[in-house]
Each structure stands twice: as structure tokens, then as C-alpha cells.
Amino acid sequence: MSGQLIGLLLLGIVTAHLIVISLDGGSAGNILPDARNNAIESIATAYRAIEACGDCDVEALLAAMGSSNSSYRLVPDAPAVPEIDESEAKLAADLAASAGLPPTAEIHVNVEAPATDTYLPGRRRYATLDAALRLSDDRWLQASLRPVVRSQWWLRFSVPVSVLPVLLVVSLFARRILRPTKALAAAAERVSRGERVEPLPVIGPSELREATAAFNTMQQRLSRFIADRTTMLAAIGHDFRTPLASLRLQVELLDDEAVREPMRRKLDEMRDMIDATLHFARNDSVREPTEVIDLAAMVEGICKERSSLGQAVSWNLPTALPYRCRPIALARALCNLIGNAVHYGHSARVRLTPGDRTQGLSIVIDDDGPGIPEELLERVFEPFFRVESARCQEACSTGLGLAIARSCITAHGGEIRLENRDGGGLRATILLPA
DSSP states (O other), X not given: OHHHHXXXXXXXXXXXXXXXHHHHGGGTTOBOHHHHHHHHHHHHHHHHHHHTTTTSOHHHHHHHHOBTTEEEEEESSOOOOOOOOHHHHHHHHHHHHHHXXXXXXXXXXXXXXXXXXXXXXXXXXXXXXXXXXXXXXXXEEEEEEOOBBOOOTHHHHHHHXXXXXXXHXXXXXHHHHHHHHHHHHHHHHHHHTTOOOOOOOOOSSHHHHHHHHXXXXXXXXXXXXXXXXXXXXXXXXXXXXXXXXXXXXXXHTOSOHHHHHHHHHHHHHHHHHHHHHHHXXXXXXXXXXXXXXXXHHHHHHHHHHHHXXXXXXXXXXXXXXXXXXXXXXXXXXXXXXXXXXXXXXXXXXXXXXXXXXXTOEEEEEEOOSOOOOGGGTTGXXXXXXXXXXXXXXXXXXXSOHHHHHHHHHHHTTOEEEEEEOTTSSEXXXXXXXX
């Protein structure tokens, strides 16, 4: 945002300078009004003085009227001058009026602007004004003057001189003003990944203070909601386990092993289902603190553990990949996905690909199983949903593995995608922010 503010300011300053240039651009090189009037008056005065001189020394008179920026001389014939333009015609008419001549008097005027617009500190720029007036004796008074002209050299320096100090001040204040905005964005990112952040200081512009206060209130309410839900689920878990423990004790007191063993297995299934359900409902992944780990080492450890149990697990991982996450939650999600690949697809091939800040990193798990029908690729993430197909011939799970895995990955700000591979088998892709 600071870059946008600075860019907007620059656009405004440059636009203002362009407007000034467009309004004053045509006057560059034109004779200043006062210098023009002085030149006309000087030439008219010389003309009247020569006409009134009579038998006096005209050359001495003209020499006395000259200066470093003007000279006068008499010539017998009219000098050759190019065709005059509109501004020169207006100058000739003003000169005739000042000298008391009729508008039809023969007056030649030629103005040459400076060749370049080079700025030299302390130096003025001059045009060349040549004028010729017919005298009463048919001779010509030729005047050559150097009037001061307009110069726009300042435009070359006004932009940097006006922009640089403003940019410096605006950059400092923009960074200071937008610092709370960056802190709010960073805190929102952490909260979206399930982290707990301290309340932010309510500073900055009024709109930002309102947003920060609303963010702090939202986080307090979320924390209170999670705490209340955890307390409620703990009570529910206690209420479930108490009768199960009583039933388990009564089963163990049975003498008939043929009756006791099936009941024991059924109680174990009920216990596992209750534990998995409470774990999913508690969503412990959002309560685990984050830390920086070597993600490649963690994935390799999970794969090696599975491989040591005789399962067909292979992996392709980078040497090291530091990553901030909740290790227990992320490992649980990986174990569920790799376990599903081994159980239903008979093998698991794990590939970890580092990413950048725009794309993030990915963990891909392929298997060689029958896959999942396309219309069920999203439904399998629903709690307690199980595919009734060749992929799951028996009720072998609670139907919470993928739901828990998605919950863990979502708590990290990532997502899980499932797709059937062209060559057969299922591909599970974990996408995590960098």
C-alpha cells in the first residue's frame, strides 16, 4: 500500500508539472513583454532622433545610442529579410505606432530565438531582434538588439527538486502509518492457520483502529468458543467412558470365552470410535503450538517407520526443508493418508516438493489401488463417510481418517486434494503455504 500511495503522489506531481508545461509551453523562447516594449521604444527613439538630427553627426548619434545589447547603423538599401510571421508582423505594427509612422510604413522585422535552452546559473538568454525602417531620405535605419527571452530551464530541475523531498517525507510517514496494517495482516494470517496471537495495539488512523479493535474482539470470542467447546467435549468424553468401563468390567467377569471375546472386540471398537469422534470434534490441531521443524526429516521418519513394518512405502524428499507447523497435527494427517494408501492401494509413494511464497509446498502420496469414484472424491472427507466399493470391502475404519487429515491441514492454511491417476490408483496432494 505504501508503494501505491507514493505512486499516486508521484502521478499528482508529474500531472501538475505537465499542466504547467502545457499552459506555458508555447512561450518558451519568446521575448519577455518588458524587453519587447523596451526594444520597440529604443528603435522608435533612434528613428525619431535621426529624423530630427538634420545636419548633426548621425554616426556619433547612433554610436551614443548603442549598447552591449543594441546597435544602430544607416544603410542605403533595405536589408534582405525572410518572410515575417504573425508575431513579427504584430511587432512591426507596434513599432510603427511607437515611431509615429502609418501602418503601411515599410518596416522589416526578424526575430531569431536562441538556438538551445541550456541553463547557465546567473546567465540570461537573449533573442536576436533585427529591424529596418525607411527614413525620409530613403535610407534605412537598421537596428540589431538582444532582448531577454523566456526560459523554461526550471522545468528540468523543478520535478526532482519538488519530488525528492516530498517522497522522502511521505515514504517515512507512509511506512509508519502502514506498519499497523502489516501487523494486522500478519496476525490475521497466523489466526487463519489456527495460531493464538496476542491482542494487537489499537493505533494508526481511525479506520485502522476500528479494524484492529474488531480483530481483537473476534479473536477473544473465538478463543472463548474453543475453550467452551473443549470443556464440553471433555465432559462428554468422561460420560461416555464411564459406562464403557463398567461394561468392560462386566464382560471380563464372564466365564464363557466364546461370549466374552466378541463383546470385548465390540467394546474396543466403541472405545476407538468415541476417541476418534472426540478427537475430531476437539480439533486438537489448532491448540498445538507451532514450531520450526525439518519437514523433510519428519516425512522421512514416518515413511521409514511404515517401511520397517513391512509396508510398501517409498519416498522422494529434499535433503532438508525447514518449516513452521504443528508437528503432531501434520504428522497425524500424513499418517492417515499414507495409512489409507497402504491399506487400500497396497503401496504408498511419497514426494515432497518445496515451493515459493506464491505457490507454497506440496506433499504428494500415490497408491496403486482401485481409486475412488469421481462423484465421491469430495464426500470421502465427510465425517463417518465410507466408500462401499472395492476400495473398502469391509467396515475397517470409523470413517474419520480423511476428515481428521483435512482438519489438520486446513488448520495450517492448506488443503488436501484427491484425484484418480490416469494409470490407475489414487493421488492425494497436500498443499501447504510456504
